[in-house]
Amino acid sequence: MQKIGSRAPLVILHEKSFGLFLDGGELGEILLPRREMPTKWQIGDAVDVFLYHDSEDRPVATLKAPKAIPGQFARLKCVAVTAVGAFLDWGLPKDLMVPFREQKVRMEIGRQYIAYVMTDEQTGRLIATTRIARHMDRTPPPFSLGQEVDLIIFGKTDLGYKAIINHTHSGLIFANDVFQDLQPGETIKGYIAAIRPDGKIDLSLHPAGRRKVDNLESQILAELAARGGFWSLHDHSSAEEIHEELGVSKRTFKQATGALWKQQRITIEEHGIRLKPEA
Numbered sequence: 001m002q003k004i005g006s007r008a009p010l011v012i013l014h015e016k017s018f019g020l021f022l023d024g025g026e027l028g029e030i031l032l033p034r035r036e037m038p039t040k041w042q043i044g045d046a047v048d049v050f051l052y053h054d055s056e057d058r059p060v061a062t063l064k065a066p067k068a069i070p071g072q073f074a075r076l077k078c079v080a081v082t083a084v085g086a087f088l089d090w091g092l093p094k095d096l097m098v099p100f101r102e103q104k105v106r107m108e109i110g111r112q113y114i115a116y117v118m119t120d121e122q123t124g125r126l127i128a129t130t131r132i133a134r135h136m137d138r139t140p141p142p143f144s145l146g147q148e149v150d151l152i153i154f155g156k157t158d159l160g161y162k163a164i165i166n167h168t169h170s171g172l173i174f175a176n177d178v179f180q181d182l183q184p185g186e187t188i189k190g191y192i193a194a195i196r197p198d199g200k201i202d203l204s205l206h207p208a209g210r211r212k213v214d215n216l217e218s219q220i221l222a223e224l225a226a227r228g229g230f231w232s233l234h235d236h237s238s239a240e241e242i243h244e245e246l247g248v249s250k251r252t253f254k255q256a257t258g259a260l261w262k263q264q265r266i267t268i269e270e271h272g273i274r275l276k277p278e279a
Contacts, residue, residue: 002027002051004059005070005119005126009046022049022061032061033093052126055094067091068117072167073132073152075185076115078107088115088128102129114154114185137168141201143192151190151203153182163190163203171201178205179243206248216248216256221265224275232272 002008002025010022013029020037024030030051038047049061050069067090068074076088079095086107087095098107098115107113107130115128116135129135132154143149143165151173155162160175161182173182173190182188194202207215224231233242235257239250246253257273260266267274 002030004051004053004124005117007048007050007065007069009048010061012041012043012045012047014043020047022047024051024059027051027059030059030061032063036061036063038063050092052092052094057125060094062092064092066096066117068115070117070119070126073114073116073135073154073164075112075152076128077112078109081107081109088113090117090128096126096128098128098130102127102131104130104132112185114152132164136164136170138199140199141165141169141195143169143195143201145192145194146207147192148207149190149192149203151188153184153186153188155184156182165190165192165201165203169201171203173203173205179240179247206252216246216252217260219246220256220260220273221275224266224273229275230272231274234268234270234272 002010004027010024010030013021013023015021018031019034020032020041021029022032032047032049041047047063049063050066051059051061054060067076074090076090076096078086079089080087085097085099086103087097090096096117099120113130114132115130116132117126117128118135119125120127149165150167151163151165153161153163154170159172161173161178163171163173165171188205191204191207192201193204196202233245235254237250242248242250242253257266257268261268265276267276
């Protein structure tokens with residue numbers, strides 16, 4: 001069954017002057033506007049399209065991918081405010097409405113907001129809301145320790161940065177684990193550092209334990225090779241300099257260089273580290 005707000009391969013039924021009509025099953029024939037038509041097509045071909053409503057609330061198809069689909073969060077720019085609500089640019093010809101009741105604060109043209117895309121239960125239309133907390137999952141999280149996840153930054157506290165995890169749960173990146181300025185709406189990779197008994201999730205921007213050091217060892221060796229075998233980064237370099245160069249803490253850097261020294265792949269000198277020639 002085809003559904004508004006999802007992608008689906010739909011079969012081309014016939015062509016009209018204003019575009020192609022696709023078989024939408026229970027939704028009926030759905031227009032793919034001429035400006036959206038693929039360069040090559042035949043009657044009976046299937047085209048992969050996203051389904052939404054046009055300005056007259058008719059189902060319409062597009063080849064484009066929206067910046068977020070129902071059930072996802074994204075940072076979107078407000079492009080209009082009208083008597084019925086605000087409208088966000090979500091990458092499709094028709095902008096996405098945020099009704100006044102779904103605005104945590106009154107929205108302003110030109111500003112960007114973290115929004116959640118959903119289907120309005122009252123009208124069946126696709127809309128967005130900036131009341132994002134009510135749409136985060138509070139069931140026990142399905143994540144495992146060390147798991148790599150997608151994060152969207154949505155707030156900052158004295159403890160650190162709050163982030164949306166894989167478009168479902170929320171978690172916290174502690175301030176002492178962050179060496180960069182993170183902006184609301186920024187998307188980054190992260191890792192599950194801890195899941196507390198109360199269900200709260202601690203996050204890290206770096207993989208934990210041996211995996212983290214293994215990755216860094218390879219990075220250091222590649223950098224040494226690119227620099228001709230010597231790098232003026234060492235145990236006495238500042239934590240800020242090490243993080244600026246490698247994006248890790250000084251402790252992790254020392255673990256990695258120590259491991260490489262034990263493997264007899266580098267020498268540690270007073271003013272830097274040197275790649276040992278292969279025997």
